[in-house]
Amino acid sequence: MxxxxxxxxxxxxxxxxxxxxxxxxxxxxxxxxxxxxxxxxxxxxxxxxxxxxxxxxxxxAPWVMVLVGDADVRFSARNQFAGKVTSLTKGGVNAEVGIELPGGTVIHAVITNEAVLELGLKQGVAATALIxxxxxxxxxxx
Amino acid sequence: MxxxxxxxxxxxxxxxxxxxxxxxxxxxxxxxxxxxxxxxxxxxxxxxxxxxxxxxxxxxAPWVMVLVGDADVRFSARNQFAGKVTSLTKGGVNAEVGIELPGGTVIHAVITNEAVLELGLKQGVAATALIxxxxxxxxxxx
Amino acid sequence: MxxxxxxxxxxxxxxxxxxxxxxxxxxxxxxxxxxxxxxxxxxxxxxxxxxxxxxxxxxxAPWVMVLVGDADVRFSARNQFAGKVTSLTKGGVNAEVGIELPGGTVIHAVITNEAVLELGLKQGVAATALIxxxxxxxxxxx
Incomplete structure (x- = not known):
């Protein structure tokens, strides 16, 4: 399956x-x-x-929220995975972001292109996935 | 409305x-x-x-998960609708898939293009929508 | 952050x-x-x-549902924000819609292009965001 x-x-x-x-x-x-x-x-x-x-x-992937920068906010989302951006695919409105965790797992998020720009996402940038x-x-x- | x-x-x-x-x-x-x-x-x-x-x-539509193949996993998702793919529209990152149920209802899902490839989705393929x-x-x- | x-x-x-x-x-x-x-x-x-x-x-944004027209249905969604469409960006499958509330807050929703057509969404149209x-x-x- x-x-x-x-x-x-x-x-x-x-x-x-x-x-x-x-x-x-x-x-x-x-x-x-x-x-x-x-x-x-x-x-x-x-x-x-x-x-x-x-x-x-x-x-x-659309259920995953992405954050970058200092952890000046604590979140209710129980699942928080810190890693680095390893892939980025842009579409007309949305982009798919891959965030690799230290253990090798890759979390995929679909976020808007605006968010990619605002967060400065690109390969190698540290980012956290919230679920x-x-x-x-x-x-x-x- | x-x-x-x-x-x-x-x-x-x-x-x-x-x-x-x-x-x-x-x-x-x-x-x-x-x-x-x-x-x-x-x-x-x-x-x-x-x-x-x-x-x-x-x-x-983005809240619908799609699965294909033998039911070797049982899911917590309470809503599971088995049918056949009757439409498929691809965008830059996401695709919209229509799955028609035996009674004629069509469930629409938005999933990534990668998922469409991996699942081998196309018209006529049996698929299940999970919500x-x-x-x-x-x-x-x- | x-x-x-x-x-x-x-x-x-x-x-x-x-x-x-x-x-x-x-x-x-x-x-x-x-x-x-x-x-x-x-x-x-x-x-x-x-x-x-x-x-x-x-x-x-993908978690926001958009509705237009007379309120002939009452919803379980606890969060309902009435406003006007102030932005609309179309992609291959999805579109991002901005709905400005009376107080100036803008709610962003990602919905399918089909929904944009069916709802007749364009700048200035009254719309409600459900979350x-x-x-x-x-x-x-x-």
């Missing part, structure tokens, strides 16, 4: 907090990256999610 | 689960498609949502 | 409702615009959010 999501994290569930409607699930990859997802309790049950089980997290936990889709081997 | 969201589902509410902050609402269309939305309890009250009431679900419940906006007749 | 999100609201927290996993946070800007965010309780604690504290809300509370990222000064 192949998915359109540009960002795929394979790993194991390392934390799971239940709520009335939603649950918060933390997944840790082999390279040590952790990503937090908010999913419905219905999905927790139907997927049989539990700490220690294998899972995959999917994030579409809201509620924007992460989880999967488990069928 | 017209909306920019490419995906619009008209139907009736067939389930509603309350939580402390969020509620899970299931809507079933006349053609039998069901779509689940996570919205705030504040919206449930202000819209007067209840089982049996008419409602409309809206989903923007997270938290990405669905609900409306009711005013 | 610079962010790729096209929509940035600076203000103070004017309401905060706690849940088991998520919290609902309302921020009011100096110009009187209010925006509601759904974030995890983990973020509420780590950011030290409380009524009266300064905060910034970020919304990426789901779960699509808002909050930040606080570090």
């Amino acid at each position: 192949k998915v359109s999501a540009r960002n795929v994290f394979k790993g194991k569930i390392t934390a799971l907090v239940d709520g009335a409607v939603n649950a918060e699930v933390e997944l840790t990859t082999a390279s040590g990256d952790t990503i937090v997802a908010i999913i419905t309790e219905g999905s927790v049950k139907s997927l049989g999610l539990a700490v220690g089980k294998e899972a995959v997290a999917y994030v579409k 809201k936990a509620s924007h992460v889709i989880l999967g488990v081997p069928a | 017209k909306v920019s969201a490419r995906n619009v589902f008209k139907g009736k509410i067939t389930a509603l689960v309350d939580g402390a902050v969020n509620a899970e609402v299931e809507l079933t269309t006349a053609s039998g498609d069901t779509i689940v939305a996570i919205i705030t309890e504040g919206s449930v009250k202000s819209l007067g949502l209840a089982v049996g009431k008419e409602a409309v679900a809206y989903v923007k 997270k419940a938290s990405h669905v906006i609900l409306g009711v007749p005013a | 610079k962010v790729s999100a096209r929509n940035v609201f600076k203000g103070k927290i004017t309401a905060l409702v706690d849940g088991a996993v998520n919290a609902e946070v309302e921020l009011t800007t100096a110009s009187g615009d209010t925006i509601v965010a759904i974030i995890t309780e983990g973020s509420v604690k780590s950011l030290g959010l409380a009524v009266g504290k300064e905060a910034v809300a970020y919304v990426k 789901k509370a779960s699509h808002v990222i909050l930040g606080v000064p570090a």
Whole structure:
């Protein structure tokens, strides 16, 4: 199976907090990256999610926010990945940016061309990818 | 009134689960498609949502994830629509894909051109559209 | 620090409702615009959010839905901003639309070119921007 999501994290569930409607699930990859997802309790049950089980997290590129410069703001987005820009493709309105993390994982973001200009994004520039936990889709081997 | 969201589902509410902050609402269309939305309890009250009431679900095209091939992964995304690709428009970075469901409904997704290549998307290919419940906006007749 | 999100609201927290996993946070800007965010309780604690504290809300342009015409539908989206189209940039698949609010704030949305045609969007047209509370990222000064 192949998915359109540009960002795929394979790993194991390392934390799971239940709520009335939603649950918060933390997944840790082999390279040590952790990503937090908010999913419905219905999905927790139907997927049989539990700490220690294998899972995959999917994030579409337009859901990734990019920031550069000093960390003078702290964010609610639970997932923050610091790295360097390694690819940049511009379209008419949007651009796709690749941010490589220290462990080699590349996060892909689709942002507007205006944002690319404002942030001064180009190969080698340090940048951080932010992903809201509620924007992460989880999967488990069928 | 017209909306920019490419995906619009008209139907009736067939389930509603309350939580402390969020509620899970299931809507079933006349053609039998069901779509689940996570919205705030504040919206449930202000819209007067209840089982049996008419409602409309809206989903923007960039919020739709597309997958092809054998279902060797099960997903947390509550909304999964299997169909066939019936349209494909490419831009500089993104492409818009139309996936027609057996009942005739067409789901529109905006994904990257890279994803179109990787998934081998073209007219007639079987594909599934995934939509997270938290990405669905609900409306009711005013 | 610079962010790729096209929509940035600076203000103070004017309401905060706690849940088991998520919290609902309302921020009011100096110009009187209010925006509601759904974030995890983990973020509420780590950011030290409380009524009266300064905060910034970020919304990426693809998360904004645009509507025009009579309000014959009421929406679950907690954030609805009525204004006029002041800018429009078309790409191959997507377009970026700027909607200026009465107080001068401009909301940016990325929608498909098809939606631009269907809605008849052009400079001066009245339009409303809808943003789901779960699509808002909050930040606080570090």
